[in-house]
Amino acid sequence: MKRLLLLFFLFGCIVAKAQQDYVTQKDIPYYPESVNRADAYISSQCKLDFYYPKNKKNFATIVWFHGGGITSGSKELPKALMDKGYAVVGIGYRLSPKVKAPAYIEDAAAAVAWVFQHISSYGGDPNLVIISGHSAGGYLGMMIALDKKYLNKYGIDANNIAELVPFSGQAITHFTIRQERGMKDTQPVIDEYAPLYHVRADAPPMVLITGDRELELLGRYEENAYLLRMMKLSGNKTTRLYELDGFDHGGMAEPAFPLLLKEVAATVKRKQ
Numbered sequence: 001m002k003r004l005l006l007l008f009f010l011f012g013c014i015v016a017k018a019q020q021d022y023v024t025q026k027d028i029p030y031y032p033e034s035v036n037r038a039d040a041y042i043s044s045q046c047k048l049d050f051y052y053p054k055n056k057k058n059f060a061t062i063v064w065f066h067g068g069g070i071t072s073g074s075k076e077l078p079k080a081l082m083d084k085g086y087a088v089v090g091i092g093y094r095l096s097p098k099v100k101a102p103a104y105i106e107d108a109a110a111a112v113a114w115v116f117q118h119i120s121s122y123g124g125d126p127n128l129v130i131i132s133g134h135s136a137g138g139y140l141g142m143m144i145a146l147d148k149k150y151l152n153k154y155g156i157d158a159n160n161i162a163e164l165v166p167f168s169g170q171a172i173t174h175f176t177i178r179q180e181r182g183m184k185d186t187q188p189v190i191d192e193y194a195p196l197y198h199v200r201a202d203a204p205p206m207v208l209i210t211g212d213r214e215l216e217l218l219g220r221y222e223e224n225a226y227l228l229r230m231m232k233l234s235g236n237k238t239t240r241l242y243e244l245d246g247f248d249h250g251g252m253a254e255p256a257f258p259l260l261l262k263e264v265a266a267t268v269k270r271k272q
Contacts, residue, residue: 021053021054021055022051022052022053022054022082022083023051023052023054024049024050024051024077025049025050025051026047026049026050027047027049028047028048028049028050028114029043029046029047030046030047030048030091030110030111030113030114031046031110041094041098041099042094042107045092045093045094045095045107046092046093046094046107046110046111047075047092048075048089048090048091048092048111048114049075049076049077049089049090050087050088050089050122051077051082051087051088051089051090052087052088052122052123052124053085053086053087053123056085056123057123058123058124058125058128059085059086059087059123059124059125059128060086060087060124060125060128060129060130060162060264060267060268061086061087061088061089061115061119061124061125061128061129061130062081062086062087062088062089062130062132062260062264063089063091063111063112063115063129063130063131063132063133063141064076064077064078064081064088064089064090064091064132064133064137065091065093065108065131065132065133065134065136065137065138065140065141066090066091066092066133066134066136066137067133067134067135067136067137067138067167068095068135068136069135069136069175069176070095070096070104070136070139070140070174070176070177071095071096071097071176072095073095073136074092075090075091075092076090077090078090078257080254080257080258080261081257081260081261084261086264087119087122087124089111089115091107091108091111091137093107093108093111093140094107096176096179096180097180100177100180101174101177101180101193102150102193104140105140105143105144105150105193106150108140108141108143108144108150109144109150109151109153109154110154112129112131112144112151112156112161113151113153113154113156115129116129116154116156116160117154126160127160127162127271128162128267128268128271129160129161129162130161130162130163130164130165130260130263130264130267131144131145131161131163131164131165131166132164132165132166132167132260133166133167133169134167134168134253134256135167135168135169135170135217135249136169136170136174136176137166137167137169138166138167138168138169138170139166139169139170139171139174139195141164141166141169142164142166142169142171142195142206143193143195143198144158145158145161145164145203145204145206146158146195146198146199146200146203147192147195147197147198158203158204159202159203159204160204161204162204162205162267162271163204163205163206163207163263163264163267164203164204164205164206164207165206165207165209165259165260165263166206166208166209167209167210167252167253167256167260168209168210168211168216168217168220168224168249168252168253169195169208169224170195170220170223171194171195171196171223171224171226171227172188172189172190172194172196172223173188173189173190173191173193173194174193175218177193185218186218188219195227196223196226196227196230199227199230199231199233199234199236200234200236201234201235201236202236203231203236203238203239204238205238205239205267206231206238206239206240207239207240207241207242207259207260207263208224208227208228208239208240208241208242209241209242209244209252209256209259209260210224210241210242210243210244210252211243211244211247211248211249211251211252212243212244212245212246212247212248212252213243215246215247215248215249216248216249216252217248217249220249221243224241225241227239228240228241242256242259244256
């Protein structure tokens with residue numbers, strides 16, 4: 001009897017391990033081949049890394065945009081998001097000053113469009129695509145979720161994004177875009193390149209996360225607080241804001257990851 005129980009236990013462990021296997025595919029181009037052939041910078045930069053559970057169906061997907069002020073950084077798959085039962089997509093995009101706005105925003109939309117168009121073939125649920133990213137990455141996610149024209153180009157309604165969880169994203173026009181215009185990063189602007197410019201009642205659920213307002217980069221907390229306020233005034237009821245006391249701009253990502261995972265789990269439960 002003990003041997004039989006041991007066999008059942010070992011079999012269960014083997015099955016559980018098989019269910020937790022993941023596959024990683026790297027450097028997948030998200031623009032068509034014709035676009036890549038025509039532009040060497042797009043060909044080298046506009047790729048994604050894709051990590052997904054091998055033996056699971058209808059899983060959620062977290063699209064992750066790296067930070068770096070739109071001038072540095074590279075695609076990444078955060079370890080904190082791995083081995084949790086979800087797919088993770090790390091996005092590379094073009095950087096300033098080699099390109100200027102809105103090139104990198106267009107890249108973000110093209111990458112998310114790729115996810116919507118292909119995730120079903122890997123077993124994922126296109127109704128469970130969550131957009132996140134840190135700093136510049138949070139900004140890019142907010143732009144393509146709030147300004148619907150970027151995803152409309154691909155026949156995708158931005159409202160189909162299950163949830164948006166930006167980490168310390170810029171809510172006014174990004175400082176790099178202002179620098180491209182010869183402006184100081186202390187001169188605030190709200191125009192078509194500001195998530196704040198595109199507040200709307202019907203936007204996807206959005207959870208804004210920033211570091212401590214006294215430790216954050218410039219006015220990052222206050223920008224997000226203003227975005228929250230304007231979303232509420234527009235009639236939106238699904239935007240929330242967390243401030244992580246004691247954490248600066250760079251350090252806030254680590255404690256923010258558990259909040260992101262909590263939101264993904266709640267979104268999956270809500271949509272089941």
